[in-house]
Amino acid sequence: MPINLAKLQDAGFEPAGKWILTQQGLGLELNDVIGNKKDVLYAFAVDGALRYVGKTASTLRSRLQGYKTPPVTANSGASTNIKNHQNIVAALKQGSTVDIYALHALPSQEHCGFAVSLAAGLEGSLIKDMTPLWNGRVLTQIRDSLTPPKNSSAISHSAEKPVQKNASLQGKADAGNHDVGVSEIPSxxxxxxxxxxxxxxxxxxxxxxxxxxxxxxxxxxxxxxxxxxxxxxxxxxxxxxxxxxxxxxxxxxxxxxxxxxxxxxxxxxxxxxxxxx
DNA sequence: TACTTTGAGGGAAGGTAATT
DNA sequence: AATTACCTTCCCTCAAAGTA
Incomplete structure (x- = not known):
């Protein structure tokens, strides 16, 4: 068994189901008990190799539904669903197995009377430690490590960035500026x-x-x-x-x-x- | 009722430029 | 050169509305 998957299972992750290809497209076989649990950490493994780690506050089934039938465009912010859907389908079409592992019933933690989410902390730690290929930040790290530093290449760094901003993303960025007017401008x-x-x-x-x-x-x-x-x-x-x-x-x-x-x-x-x- | 789609928002990371 | 704060982009998830 690959080391990453063994570490996951040591951490308490259990087999929860698998992705399959059907005539209708991507299909999901999921353990009913785990599938209806909320606050679940989940992972995908291709041929036993860890590929993705995620967390959901809703039920595992509803979260995985997002990957099964992602929206047509990523404008709504569902790029993760689309990307993982494509990755899963591509792996299955190559004849690989895509298994689902899940960790639920995490013990409650608190610090000085405040509730601490072990799932939230564990997710980040797992991604950082195990660097699953389908987790976006890992892709970013790999891409960045392959990108030559500025001035070391004839290829301009800025040329790799989109010329025009994504309208949806721009809206999000603007939303962070809290443009709330004032009634009067002082001298x-x-x-x-x-x-x-x-x-x-x-x-x-x-x-x-x-x-x-x-x-x-x-x-x-x-x-x-x-x-x-x-x-x-x-x-x-x-x-x-x-x-x-x-x-x-x-x-x-x-x-x-x-x-x-x-x-x-x-x-x-x-x-x-x-x-x- | 279950499934699908959409909108919103939080967080991380890298870039930019002023200040010390 | 180091520090600092802001800006932009990207990743990810959740809640709710819409649809079958």
Whole structure:
């Protein structure tokens, strides 16, 4: 037995079923008891070699259903279902067996009274340790290891990236910016006055919620991220430029201020707090 | 009721650029 | 050069709506 699969079984994984090819396409033979369990760690093995490790909070059957009949396009974020469906079918067509292993009934854990998900922690550890080929991050690691470093090849790194962003993914990225408008835009003077009144208060950046403090030093806004405690200064003119653009665009996306300031996230967070005050 | 599809969101990793 | 914070992309899962 391959070492990876033996390690899985040592960890408590049990045979739960297998994938088969039928006239209708991909078929699933699944142990009814395990198939109806929730919070399951599962794994696929091709000819006994570990290929994929995943986790589901719903029942194993419903999760595997996603692989059995994936949507036509990956726009909905179901790229994993499509990819694994293709991998399973390809393996079966080559005459290989694709077995399903599962680990359920994990003991409950807690730390200082807080529940700890052993399944969630174990999944990441298993993927990192065993590097199953079908787990995407492993593919990324392999691809990256084969990609020559910048300047070492005539092939441009950027040329490997898609020219146009995936609309769905872009929407997701934008969603992380929390573009919630404000009712009014302050002047630089107003914002500086507000910052003076908030000396010692902790603010949070929009996206990563990184805590920082702010102080007015002469004609500068001095920002101090709590993570580093190093000071970053933003001139009154730069703050004013950010505010002018904010008034014009109503945008809270950092990329819209790249050419003006690299500290726009702090200024905008300050505006939000001012508006809420 | 079971199956299928879709939308949303969290997390990780790498890249970029300012600051020290 | 190292550090830091933000941006982008990708991977993955879940919940819910739609459909048979």
């Amino acid at each position: 630089a003077e107003t914002l500086f006055a507000f910052a003076r009144s908030q000396k010692g208060e902790t603010f949070l950046t929009q996206r990563d919620k990184s805590p920082f403090r702010v102080e007015v030093v002469g004609n500068y806004l001095e920002v101090t991220p709590e993570s580093s405690l190093t000071h970053r200064r933003e001139s009154r003119d730069s703050v004013a430029a950010v505010l002018v653009r904010l008034a014009k665009t109503a945008s809270f996306k950092m990329s819209d201020y790249k050419d003006l300031s690299f500290n726009a996230s702090y200024v905008l967070a300050l505006v939000k707090r001012w508006d809420a005050s």
